[in-house]
Amino acid sequence: MRCLMIATLFIAAIDFVGCSGKTAVDSAGTGASANMAASPQANERPTAAPQPIAVPASAAPDHVVTVFLNALRSGDSPTTESLLTAKARQELARHSLSVDVQSAPNATYQVRPAEILADQSGAHVKSVWTERFDDGDETYEIVWALRRQQDGWRLAGMAMELIPGQTMQYLNFEDPADMLRKKEEAIATLQQPVAETAQQPPSNSAPQRIER
Numbered sequence: 001m002r003c004l005m006i007a008t009l010f011i012a013a014i015d016f017v018g019c020s021g022k023t024a025v026d027s028a029g030t031g032a033s034a035n036m037a038a039s040p041q042a043n044e045r046p047t048a049a050p051q052p053i054a055v056p057a058s059a060a061p062d063h064v065v066t067v068f069l070n071a072l073r074s075g076d077s078p079t080t081e082s083l084l085t086a087k088a089r090q091e092l093a094r095h096s097l098s099v100d101v102q103s104a105p106n107a108t109y110q111v112r113p114a115e116i117l118a119d120q121s122g123a124h125v126k127s128v129w130t131e132r133f134d135d136g137d138e139t140y141e142i143v144w145a146l147r148r149q150q151d152g153w154r155l156a157g158m159a160m161e162l163i164p165g166q167t168m169q170y171l172n173f174e175d176p177a178d179m180l181r182k183k184e185e186a187i188a189t190l191q192q193p194v195a196e197t198a199q200q201p202p203s204n205s206a207p208q209r210i211e212r
Contacts (some may be wrong), residue, residue, distance in 0.1 A: 052082035057152035061114035061123035064153045065144050069111065069127065075103030085147050085154040088173035095176040106132040114146075122147050122156075143168065162186035 053076070055067055064083055071079035081089060081098075092098065112126040125144045130137055143159040157179075159168040163186055171179045 050076075050078050052076075052078040055083065055152060057150070059152055061116070061144075061146045061153040062111050062125050064146065064155070065114075065125045065127060066111045068144075068155060069109045069129070073104050073107050073109070083155055084173055085149060085156045088154075088156060091174050091176055097176055104131055120148070123153060145170070163189055 053067060053071065055064060059067075068080055068083045070076075071083070084092075108130045110128045115124045115126075117123060123146045125146065127142050127144060128139060129142055130139045140160055144155055145157045145159070146153045147156045156174055157170055157172040159170045161167075162169050162182065169182055169186075171182060173179070
């Protein structure tokens with residue numbers, strides 16, 4: 001199931017088996033104490049909202065992906081959101097989804113040189129993302145799709161193996177409904193062998209009598 005975790009890591013509104021979603025307020029922080037913690041004191045200045053990392057419009061597609069993955073690893077939500085295409089941000093907002101990543105400080109990544117499409121309007125950037133878990137490392141190959149906008153190259157989607165051993169599927173950030181459908185289909189496919197195993201009758205473990 002881990003292969004799906006990175007595909008939905010930056011969409012906080014999607015609950016996913018094996019991933020712990022962030023909550024706005026912890027259950028222990030309700031009541032008056034939560035209100036006091038949420039609002040600054042009268043003699044304190046409100047903390048300025050974090051600003052995204054500025055990426056110049058002239059930045060190459062592979063550089064944009066590098067900044068995006070570094071922000072993804074550190075949990076820098078403003079930067080990851082700013083590096084999506086305008087349509088992706090608009091469609092995610094229309095579906096009440098938001099880019100809100102969970103940091104993965106143990107992750108490492110490699111970014112390959114960009115492949116610019118013939119019409120110069122799009123680019124593909126291959127990357128390798130490795131996450132370290134207690135029981136070993138997991139490596140994912142991801143191909144990022146970028147589109148050129150007035151403010152530079154921005155991410156429109158990603159392609160990866162949602163099901164190990166099968167062909168890559170494209171997750172279109174500009175079409176959240178299709179992206180969610182593919183995610184649900186992949187989850188159902190991965191869960192099917194588990195369900196079939198659970199339905200099988202238990203094997204007779206009693207020792208068999210050997211006739212002599």
